[in-house]
Amino acid sequence: MSVLHDIDVVPSEQGVLVPDADGALVAWADIRQVVGTADPEGATARHRVTILLRLHRMISELGDEAITCFREALRLIALPPGHVDNLGADWVIQRLPGGALELGYGVYGLLDEPDRCVPLPPSVAARVAVRGHESWAAMREYTERMGALAAARLNRDGREGVIRPVGGCDVLSLLTSRTLRKHLAEGDGVGMRAVASPTRQRAWYDLRHIDPGFVQTAWHLTDEADRGLEIPLLVTVDEVAVPRQSAQRGKGTS
Template sequence: MSTDQPRPVRALLRRSVLALSVLDDVDVDLDDDGVRLPGCVPLGWSDVARAAGCGLPGDKAVRAPSAGAAPEQPEDVVRLRVADLLRAHAELHRSRTRTVPLAVPVGAARRPAHGWSASPLLGGALELGLGVVVRSGRSERTLPVPVVSARATGRPAHAGAGELARLEEVGRLVVQRLLRDAGGRGGGVLRPVAGCDVPTLLASAALREHLVAGPDRQPGGVLRAVAVPDRTRGWFDLARIDPAYVGAAWTATDPADRGLHRPVLVTREEVALAPSSPRLVEAALRS
């Protein structure tokens, strides 16, 4: 990095890259220009800083702190975003990597500060863009596709008609499974399917229609309260669940896997956070 960059920002970004290298045994090289991963187009420090939300001099998209100022983002958030950027960048350079739709809660720590092409869904709780499935051991996560990485590999940077059609296919598959499991152990529970985590599933119009109308397709259905405290689980039978449990479960979840910190109210067109007042939430859950 050039010496005119703020020292705290420079040090934080370097620590974040080195933490990924040590903790996850990722082969990375650092120099003054940026980060290099084997077989990948190099990433400039400005790209890393933009994804992390740390301003650097000359970057108009992110407000640059004055020399010696503290970084704008907490260190754990910066580390998460830097790690996700590098993992997604490396995965996109693989020849058979698949991309899928991805919805991330607005304001989530795992959402890149800049450099991810996403559009807000009606209701204001989620943003929908393109993700890449990254595997680590037996687990997998879907990470936002960085625009800089998409350009470097010639891949699309945003969710197009094909990805949105795929999302609806997955939504219909989830509906079939819910109908099959109705009355059994799986009733009322949403889980990831085909690389789409639970927040992403709520972006499917087919699934929202089922949640609102119910298995009997009741025309009077208006909304359904759904709890998604982490990306791997969601509940839509909330009559017996204390609203405070959702926030507690969200707090106890690793930031990399967090979903929505409050229940959401799902209609046929929207996904919106439930009111913050406990009484209003309880009333919504009883509806």
């Protein structure tokens, strides 16, 4: 991680010292927390630890302005279990009914990536005074408003059947909005809609005009951190779910 992402670090018994950040020390427990069950030498672990150290370094560099900066950038992130940016049980604040998406804190537009939202590791959240459910209601309310705005835009000019990010909320996060889910689910008059989101930046809900292989191809061609889900989701007013697997092929005929 240090070599590939050019982050100077000094390991010690207590943790990892980041010299560029006025001696910020990231404890080994905090590193283990974001790595979770991922292979410590794999790409997922490197990606998560890089975000962790860069955010800790940013806090030290910002000094007294850090809390204000991070609070302004705070967003809700919705990710499938096992996603490279899903930091696991300690990061997850809420699970959306249906089981497809887990919700946690993120920050938007930091780390020299103006259009990306990255997960906010618990140890970083503690340093900027974002404590668990304390700020969660505000994040849910903001995301609900962005979802309502997305629904209004689709109602006005959504003939192409594409959902795009709004207000720093990617399309998976927008699906946590009941207003948007209601708009999608009731659009065909059946109370359910299939929504394909192979990338966190785009989702398609008129799948009658989408090639069946498009979703999987788009998912595979998207950078891992920006991926959504490989298969379409089923959206109702109350839930976002992954369809149950069909019966095993070749079984049942005689």
